[in-house]
Amino acid sequence: QVQLVESGGGVVQPGRSLRLSCAASGFIFSNYGMHWVRQVPGKGLEWVAVVSSEGSNKFYADSVKGRSTISRDNSYNTLYLQINSLRVEDTAVYYCAKDHGAVGEDYFDYWGQGTLVTVSS
Amino acid sequence: DIVMTQTPLSLSVTPGQPASISCKSSQSLLHSDGKTYLYWYLQKPGQPPQLLIYEVSNRFSGVPDRFSGSGSGTEFTLKISRVEAEDVGFYYCMQSVHLWTFGQGTKVDI
Numbered sequence: 453q454v455q456l457v458e459s460g461g462g463v464v465q466p467g468r469s470l471r472l473s474c475a476a477s478g479f480i481f482s483n484y485g486m487h488w489v490r491q492v493p494g495k496g497l498e499w500v501a502v503v504s505s506e507g508s509n510k511f512y513a514d515s516v517k518g519r520s521t522i523s524r525d526n527s528y529n530t531l532y533l534q535i536n537s538l539r540v541e542d543t544a545v546y547y548c549a550k551d552h553g554a555v556g557e558d559y560f561d562y563w564g565q566g567t568l569v570t571v572s573s
Numbered sequence: 574d575i576v577m578t579q580t581p582l583s584l585s586v587t588p589g590q591p592a593s594i595s596c597k598s599s600q601s602l603l604h605s606d607g608k609t610y611l612y613w614y615l616q617k618p619g620q621p622p623q624l625l626i627y628e629v630s631n632r633f634s635g636v637p638d639r640f641s642g643s644g645s646g647t648e649f650t651l652k653i654s655r656v657e658a659e660d661v662g663f664y665y666c667m668q669s670v671h672l673w674t675f676g677q678g679t680k681v682d683i
Contacts, residue, residue, distance in 0.1 A: 487673075497614075497622065497665055499673035511672065547621055559612050559669050561633065563621035 454478040454562040456548050461567030464538050474531040474548030474564055482506070482526040485556020488533045490544035491566070500546070501533060505554040516542075538571045545569075575600050575668050579676035586660075586683055592653045594679045596666035601646045603670075610669040613642055613651045616678075617662040625664075626651065658683060 460472040472488070488500040501512045501522040510522050521534045531548050545568050549560035576599040586592045602611045613626040624633040626642035629649060639654040653660060661683055666676040 489673075496678050497667075497675040499675075513672070552627075557669070559610070559624070559627055559667070560614075560622075560673075561624050561627075563623070566621055 454550060456550065456562060456564030458546060458548050458564045458567035461546065461569045463570045463572060465573050466538060466540060466571055468538055469534065469536045470538060470569060472533040472535075472546055472548075472567060472569070474533075476529045476531065476548075476550070479550070481524075481529040483554055485551030485554060485558070486522075486524060486531045487549045487551060487556070487560060488522060488531075489547045489549050489560065489563075490542075491547070492544045493568075498544075502551070502556040503531070504556045509556065511556075535569075538569075540571050543569060543571045575602075575671055575674050577666055577668055577674055577676040579664075579666060579679050581679060582677060583680045584682075586653075586656045586681060588658060588683060589655050592656050592660075592681065594651045594664050594666075594681075596644075596649045596651070596676050598647045598649075598668055600670070602649075602668050603646060609645060611642075611644065611649050612667045612669070613640075614665045614667060614675075615660070615662050616665065617659075620662075622665065656681075656683070 455477045457475045487502045503522045519536045523532045545566040547566045548564045550562040552558040552561045578597045580595045614622040616622040630642045663678040
């Protein structure tokens, strides 16, 4: 069965950087686009970034564009999200989610359990 | 950005009774390829969202047939024919015609 396990969350000071990881199993990772979606505790869902199956195409939400990098290592079935210049408003649970297709333009069919990032001084 | 608006934001239901959630988009979700890119997710307490419905009306694998989706263009509806206790949580509609945006969520409780 599809499993997505996020890690790397924690408490970080404003202005610092953080790299999140998502370990995937149960499917052919290199065949599918992958996303990051975040959720402020008690609030709604916000799409953050997407990377295509081979890693060449990437898109970002305006809220993180220019200070975030999504990447993947298909040899290790792992997805990453690096966020720089962290802001208090980046505080959220970050979910990785599998795209239904390869390009990363479809929908999210499986989600991980999420990792909490708290930006606070 | 495409704005997704759900109503109601909260819904208290009786087990065995039907329930309905509306979702309206600020632009048509009909793509030039003929598909309509509207989805429904359920986030149960303490869990990540799970896919219920894709492309307006298709139930995802393992989703009970008491869940159904309908609509077109900019107006969509999720219906639960007979609510069960395990259906409580937040329901979100989502579009993927242009990037991805979610509705605010509808809290369903019993």
